[in-house]
Amino acid sequence: MTMIERATIDNTIIRASAGSGKTTALSSRFLQLLLRGVHCQTILATTFTRKAAGEILDRIMTGLAASALDDGEAKKLSQTLQLAGFDQQAARPMLRHMLSNLHRLQIGTLDGFFAKLARSYSLEMGLNPDWEIVEQRTIDQLAQASVGSVLSHSDAIQLLHLMAKGESIRGANKLMMEAVRDLYEILLDSTPGAWFQLQSHAVLSEATLSSALEQLTAIGVEDKRMAAARAKDCERAANENWDGFIDNGLVAKILDQTNAYYKLPIPDELRNAYLPLIDHVRGLVVNELKDSTESTYHLLDRFRERFEASKTESGSLGFNDVTRRLVKLLEASGDRAEANWAHRLDWSLDHLLLDEFQDTSPEQWRVIEPFARRVMKPDSQRSFFCVGDMKQAIYGWRGGVAEVFGLVEHQFPDLRNRELTCSFRSSQVIINTVNQVFENADRFESNNPLTNAVVRQWKDRFKTHTTAKTNLPGYAILERVGEADDLFAVAVDRIKSIYERSPNMTIAVLTRANTEVNKLIFALHSAGVPASEEGGNPLTDSAAVLLILSLMQLADHPHDSVAWFHVANSPLAAMVALPPCELEREKSPEILRHVHSIAADVRRELSERGYGATVARWATVLASSCTVRELRRLQKLIELADEYDCDATLRPADFVEFVQAQKVEDPTGSPVRVMTIHKAKGLEFDVVVLPCLSKRFIPQPGEVMYFRPSPTEPISLVTRYVNSAHRRLLPPTILQAYEQQFERGLSEAICVLYVAMTRAIHALHMFVDAKESDTNQSMSGVLLATLSNSNSAPVKSEGIVYEHGDPDWAKKLPVNAASHFAAVPPKRTKSRGDVADKTLTLAESTTGPSRGLAMKSPSQMIAKIRGTIGAALSQTAEPEALDRGTLLHACFAQIQWLDEPSWQNGLLEKLRRQFPDFAKLESTMDEFKSLVGKPTISALLHRASYSDQIARRVCPNQIIFEPLSATVENERSFAVRMDRWIVQGTIDRLVLIHEGPSLIAAEVIEYKTDRFWDTDNSMIEQRVADYRPQIDAYRRAVAQFTGLAIDRVLARLVLVGIDREFEVR
Amino acid sequence: MAKNIALDDRRIWLDWSKPALPAAVDWLFERYRRESVWNLSGVIVVTPGARSRQRLLELLVERAELKSLNFTPPDFVPLSQLPERLYVPQHKFASDVIQQVAWAKALRDVGADRLKVLSKNVPSSDGLFEWLPLSRIMRPLHVDLASEALTFGDVANEFKRMRADQSELNRWNLLAQLQRTYYDELSAVGLWDRQAARVTAIKKTECRADADIVLIGLVDLSRVFRQMLNQVAARVHSLIFATETLREGFDELGCLRSEFWLAQPIELSDDQLRIVDRPADQASAVIECLLELDGQFPVSQIAIGIPDRSVVAHLRRALDLADVDSRDSAGKLLTQALPVKLLQAVMEYLQHQQFSQYSRLIRHPDCFDWVSDRIGNRMWLHCIDQFQNEFIPGEFPLRDGFHLSKVSELHDVHRAIIDLLKPLVGHTRRLGQWVEPWTNLLLEVYGGREIDDESSPDIEALFACRALQTALRLLADVPPDWTLEGSAGDALDFALNQVEREALAEPDATDAIELLGWLDLPLDDAAVTIVTGMNEEFVPSSESTHLFLPNSARAQLGILDNARRYARDAYALSLMARSPRHLAIICGRRNDSGDPQLPSRLLFATDDQTMAERSASFFQHQADATSRVWLATRTVHPATQQFSIPRPAIDALKMTSLSVTDFKQYLQCPYRFYLSRVLKLEQCVDNLAELPPFAFGHLLHEIVEAFGNDPIKDSTDPDEIRKFFRRQLELMMERHGEQPSAAVRIQYQQVRLRLDKLADLQAQRRRDGWEIIEAEVKKGTGTLVVDGVPFSLRGRIDRVDRNEHTGQLAVFDYKTMEPATPTDKAHRKNGEWVDLQLPLYRHLIQTRDYFVSGPILLGYILLPGNIKNTEFAIAEWSEEELRSADQVAFDVIRAVRRNEFWPPADEPPDYSEPWSAICQDDLPERWSTSEVAT
C-alpha cells in the first residue's frame, strides 16, 4: 500500500439540496474507496428503494467502464470527483475487481441489508429459517384473524365502547381493524407507560354541581350582554351541553385568557364562580380521554400478542418486523455481536455509505448505530459517510424521522460536515423561484402561531440555492384560476399547449394524492393528451380486466347476477355459452342450473390449467375489441395471473381480491407523466406542473397525539386525539405532544412543496384556486405570500400572480448538457425488430433422427393405462410382495441350465448383496428350490429336455442338417425404437437357437411369480391374455435386435405359482 | 506415483468442438462394439442428470439401428445410486422420513435448555412432532457435510483451529453431540444412515467394481464420490469434454479445479449476447432469436435454457401466442396438482374449522363434483353464501346439529362432507395410523375416476395420487416405539413435506421446444440453444447467507462453495460456447417487480476491452418505457373503448308501481335504478366479518316491529320496555347458532345499547299521549294519479303514531345510520329533492282506515351510534314544499312509464360500487354513452 492509501478517510455527513448530486457524491465516495484498494465487499452502500440502489451501481459501473475504455473520460471523472491518481490504467483493475465480485457487492436497500442479517440469525431471532418477507395482503389477513380473537375476549365490548368514547358503533370489526391500521405502529414504537400518562380528574357530584350553578346564577352582573351570556351558559350547563358550554359565552373568554366580554372585563367573582364548572368539564373530558386511550392500548396490546405470534409461526414478516426483531437481537447480544456478525455475514463491514439519510427511522438507526460506532473508531481503517436532505423528508408516515440526521451530527462531533446547495439540475429561473419562496417563507402569515413558527424555522434552515446550469433557459409561473373556471380544466388546457409546443420535453404533472392522478389522466385523455399513469392503479381501471374478473366472480358465486349480467353482455358470453341475464332468470331453474355448471367448469379449468393459461385464453377472445391501453392492462393481468399461480387458492374470488390489491403501473413512454409528488422524489423533468396546491396542507387530525422525547427514543406519551376546544382543558404535556406532532406534520408538508418545485429542470407551472376559502391553510397560501410581487397582502384577483423567465424558453435550448459520468455509446447489440407484425414459423419436424422420443416400458407402450384411478392405485402392491417377486426373478436369473448344478454356488451370498435388508431371504430361497423341482419348470430349464422341445417347435417339418444349439441370456435388457417411442425393457430369459453358426430362432421366456393364483381356468386365460401384448412387444424387440423374422421369435409365459406355461404366438 | 499415472489414464479427452453426447456414443462404440454385437450390458454409465441419460440412450439406439447391431444397452445408474453399486451395505438404510424423525428425537433428547445455544425458541413439549421443524434444519446440514465426508465434529475442530468466535464453537460442539445422538437413535432400531455407511465403506476401503464405470461429463463430484471412485479407479473411465490442453483444469477423475476456471476466459461474441429489460422482454427476445432462424430448424432441434424460472410463464405465453408448443422439462410441481390441493384444503379446514376454509374446500373441483354426485344436484353453492350472509358464522364445525335447516341443500352438503372427513377427526395418534384414512379419502374422491390416458388431467391426477400414496406409506415405517404422534393434519403435513419439491413430468414430445434447466444445457446437443436469465444468483448461483456455514468456512473445509459453483458454470458455458451450435444468451436488467438484476460474472471473463464494453452496455442499457404487448400481435386495434355499457332491454316492460324508496334511486341514476330495481341484479359475497350496515338496521327494525305489534307498546315503564327489547334481541341472537363470530356478538350488544336508550324515549313519548297504531305496515299501497292515469305506490311504513288527545297522526321511519342525518338534510340537497320517502308516506297512509284528512307529522326515529343523539325527529316541511316533492315524484313516474333508464349518471352516486364495473366508473377510457344516448 502506498502513502495515500493508508491515510484514513474522514467520516463525512453531507446535507445535499435537491439536484445537488447526492448520488454523485455517494458514487464518487465509493470510487475513492476502491481507488484506495478497499475491497468492494467491505463497503455497505444503502438507500431506500432498490431502484435508487440500482442507479448508484449503474453510476459507478458506467463511470468505471467509460474510464476503462477511454483515458480522456477517466481524466474527466478524476477531476469532477477529485479522484487523485485515477486514470484508465487505474480504472481497468477497479472495474474488473467490481465485475468479478458482483455477487459480493453490498449496494442495496437498508431493508435488504437487514433482511440478510436476519437470515443468518434466524435461529437466534426465534424465527423458522424459511421465514420470508410477504406482501401487505398476507399480513392483513393475519391481522384480521388476530382481531377476531381479540374481539372474542369477554370484556372486548366494554373496551371498544370506551375506545369509541361511548359511541355504540355499528361495526366492531371495522373499528378494530381501523385502530390497528392507524395505531399499531405507534403502539410498537412507544413505551407501555406512554399510554397511561393521564391522571383521572375529579368531577362534581349532582349536588355540588347544582349548587355551583346556583352560586353562578346568584352573582349580580350589571352589563346586560354579560348577564344574558351568563344565563345562556347556565342553561347549557343545566342540560349538560358541555361542548356548547366551553365553546361559547363567557367560558370561552375565560378559557382563552381574554377574561373580557365585549371589551368589558369579567369580574373576578364571576370568573371564580365559573371555575368549578369548567373544572368539572375538564374532569369529564380528561376521564373520557383517559378511558379511551387506555382501552385502546389494552385492545392493541392483546392484538399484538396474537399478531406477532402468528407472524412468527407462519414466518411471514414485513420489513419493519425484521428491523424490530433485529433491534431486540442487538439488545440481547450487546457488543459481542458485531465481531460475530463479521463471521456470519462472511465479510467485515468497514465502510458505511448511507443515502437518503433523512428517511431513516429510529429503529433502523438503532440497528445501524453499532456498525457506525465501530467504523468511526478513530484511526480505524474504516469510514462513515452519509448524505441526505431534511428538506426532502416526506416519508414520516413510513416511520422516517428526519431529526435522526441532526442527532447523528451531535452524537459524533468529529464528523466532517458538508453542505451542497448548488443544483446540477434546474435552470436559474427555477432556482430563483425556489429561493424566493423559501427565503421569504416568513411572509406567510397564518392565523395559527404554531404554523408561523414552523414556517419561520424552515426559512432559517434554508440555505440559498445556486445552480451550475446557469446557461439553461427557464420559466416559472403561478396562476390563480378564477371562481368560474375549473382548476383541473385550466391546468389540462395549459399542459396540452405546452405538450403541443414542445412534444419531446418530459412533462410531469405532480399531485398530492393517487385519486387526483386518475382524475387528471382521465381529463388529459379526453383532451387528447397521451398521458402516462405512474401512480400505479389496480388493473380494475380496464374494461377488459373487469370482464374477466366478473367471470371469475361468477365462477365463485354462480348466483351473482351482477357478474352474470356483466359477462352476458360481453364477448366472453359466447366463449362460455352464458345465457343472457334477463328477468326470466328468476323463473327458470334450467337457466340457473346451466350457469352453475358453467361456473363449475370455469373453476375446474382454473385449477387444472392454471390461472395464467386460462386468463391468457380468455384474453385472446377479448383482444380484438381492446384499445392498445386495454391490451396493456390485459397483458399485465395475465402476468399477475401467472404470478398468482404459485400460491393459487381454490377460489376465483381470492384472485379477484388479489388483483384489486395489486397496484400496476401503466407506463406508455408518453412524455407527459402524471404521478404523486412522493412518487416523483428523486426524478427530474423538463417541465413540472403543480395543479393540486390548493389543498389544506396542515395535517389532518390524526387518531392519536403522541410525544417523542428525542428522535431515536421511543414515544413516551400517547393519547387519543381531541378537538381544539377540548384541548384547552388538557394538561400542558398533552398540548406539547399535539404541537410536536403538528410541527412534524407541517414541516413535512412544506418538504412536499419543496420536493415538488425542485423536480423541474426548465419550467414550473403552478396553479392555485381562487375559490379556495382560506389560503392560510395551504401550500397555495405560502406561494401567494412569497411570490406575489409586492410585500402587500397577497392579491385576491385571478390571473397571473407570478411570472419569471421566458415563456418561450423551449426555443432557446442548448444541444444537451453534459452529466458527471460520461456515457459510452452502447455497444452494437442486436436491434430489437418489431416482433408484433412478423409471424413465427419453424421448420417441420423432420422424420430423421428426432429428439425427445418418449421412453416406455413394454407394458406401458402396449397396454394403455386402463380402468379407474382406484384400480391403478391398488395395483401398486405392497413392498413385501414386490421384494419376493424380484428375489424369485433374481434366482431364476442365476440359472443357465439346471443340468449344471454350479448355479447354486454362492447364490445366497449373491442375493444378500442385492437384498441386504430382505428379511425372508432363506425362506424365499427354499420356495424357489421347490419351484424348480416342479415338472414343467424343470423341463423348461434343463438343456436336454428343452432342446427336444425346441427342435420340434422351431422346425416341425424340416430336416435339420446340423444339431441345434441353445444359448441363454438371463435378464437380457434391450432398448429399441418402435415408431415414436424408445422401448426399454428386460427379458427374464432369452434363449438363442443356432443351427451351427447361424442364428435361426429365439425364445422369450417370461416368469410371473404372483403367489396366490386363481386356479379357475377361464380366469387364467384372462390373465394370460392380459400379458400377451407385453410379450408381443418383447418378441418385436428381439426380432429387431437379432434381425430374425418375427415368426422366428417364440415366447412362453410361465406361471411359476402353478407350474404352468403358455405359448404366446 | 504409479497410482497417479494409472489414475491419469482414467481421463478420456473428447474434443469439445464436437457435440458432447454423440462424441460419447462414438467412444462407447469404438470401445465395446464387436462385429455386429454391441453389448454394453456389463457397463455402468453415469451421466449428470436424467435428461442426458435419456438423450444418450436415444443416441445409442439410433446408432445401433443405423449400423443394425445386436445392441444391449448399458446399465445406466443415477449418480445418487452409484455408491451402493460399489460396496455392500451391511444394514437397512433409514428412509428420509425416518432420518428426519431421528433428528427430531436427537434434538429432543439433548434437551431444550442446551439447545438455547442454537435457537431462541425451542419446543417446550415432549411431543416428538413439535421437534420436526428444528430437525428440518439439521438434516440438510448433515447431508451437505456428510456427502463431503465430514462430521459435525470435524467442523467443530476446524473452527477451533480457525479460532472462530466462541459462540460459534459452542454451537458446533452442540451440533457434534447432536449428530452422535442421531446415529445412536438409528442404530438402536437397526438402521443405517446412508451417508455414514458410505463414509465407513471408504474408510474400510470396501469399494469394489466388477464392471466398467463410464462417467460422462461429471465434472463436479462431492468428496465421497471421488474417494469411492478412487478405490475402484482401475475400472473407471471419465469422459471429459475439453481439449487436453486444459488438463490443468481437471483433477484425476475429471473434476474441475476451481482456481483454474476462475481465471479462465470464456469466449463469447457480442452478437450472441442480448441485454433486455424485464422477464417479459426476455420472452420477446427469445421469439426474436427464433424469428432470426428463418425457419431453418425444427422445434425438436431447439432448446431454451431456463436458469431463472420467473421467465417461464412469460415465455410460454409468448410461444403460445406464436403457436409454438413448448415442453417444460421441470414439469409441474406436485403441490399444484388437484389431489394434493384437495388434501391440503381438507387439512386446513380440519385444523380450525373456519367457514372461510370450508368455503374453499367445497369449491375444489373434485370435492365439488363428489358432493354433487352424492346429493344428486349441482346447484347448491349459493346456499353457502346465503348461510354466510344470514348467520355470519365464525366457525363452521364438522358436525351436524347447528342450524342449517333454513337452507336444506347446505344441510345435505354438510352431511356429505361430514361423512367424508369423519375418519380424519379425532385426537393425536401415531402418524402411521393416519395413512389409511387419508388414502381412503383419496380413493373415495378419485377412486372411481375413469382414466383416459389421452387426457393429461387424468394422468396428472393418477400420478399425484400415487405420489401421495407412497409419501403417506413412508410414515408407517417410523419405528412404533418412537411414538411420533399428531393429528391427521400433522401426518399429512409431514408427508407433504417430503414430496414438496417433487414434480409431475409433462408428457414427452418430439414436436415441442424444450425448456431445459441450466444444468441440462452443456451436454444437450440441440442445434439451437437459447439461454435466458444469464444473471448473477442464477448463473452462477452463490450463497450469501447461511445459518451455519458462511462461504469462507465452506472454502476452508473444501466443500461446495461459491468458487466451485462459479467453476461449474464457467466450464458449462465454455462447453456450450465451443461445441458447434447456434447459441444465444439473454441477460435481464430487471426482475418482474422492476428491481435491478446483476449480469452474470461469466460474461466478463474476457479481455479488458470487451469487459469494459460489455459492462458499459449492460449498466447503461435503457429500457424503452413501453412494455411489449403480446396480445397486440396480428390484430388492428380500435382507438376508442369498444366494451359497451349494455343498453336497457325495455321491450314491453311496463312498470306500474314503485316503492317509496325507489324514487331516490331513480333520481340518483336512472340506469343504475334499472339494474338494481328493474333487473334486480344482486352481488354475492361470503366474506362478511360482521353484520353489514343494512343487516344491522334490519335487526333493529325487526325488534321494534315486534314491539309495535305487542301489547307492551302501550307501556310507560322504560324498564319493562327495555326487558322486552332484550328478550327479542336474545331470540334473534339464537339464529346465529352456538358460536356466532365475536364481532357479531359485540354488534348485538351495540344494538342493545341503542334500544336501551330508545326504551326511555318511548316510555316518555307514550306518557305524552302518543300511541302506536301501526308498525311495519306490510303492504302499504297508495295511488298517485299522474296525467289522469293512476300509478300505484308501494312501501312499508315503520311506524304510525296517533296522539290520543289531539288525534294527530305521525309517520316514522327508523334510522340507524351514524352520524344521525336530520330529515331534511336526508331529503334535499341545496333545495332539490333527492329523496321522497317521507313525503310519499302521506299517500300511503291515506288508504289506512284510521286515516283522517289533515296534516300528518313525518319524521325519523334516529338511533345513531352516539346514543345522546337518539330522538324522534319531526320534519318541518310546509304544504307546498311537500307538493313540490309530489311534482318530482310525478316526473319520475312519467319517466318510468316512458321506460327512460338511460344514460347512466356520470358521477357515480354513493354506494353504487356494485354497478361500477358495468357502468365503467373508474375507467380513464370510458365508453362514451353520450353518442348512443339520443
Ligand code: SF4
Ligand atoms: S339442527 Fe341443524 S343440522 Fe340438525 S336438523 Fe336442524 S338444521 Fe339440520
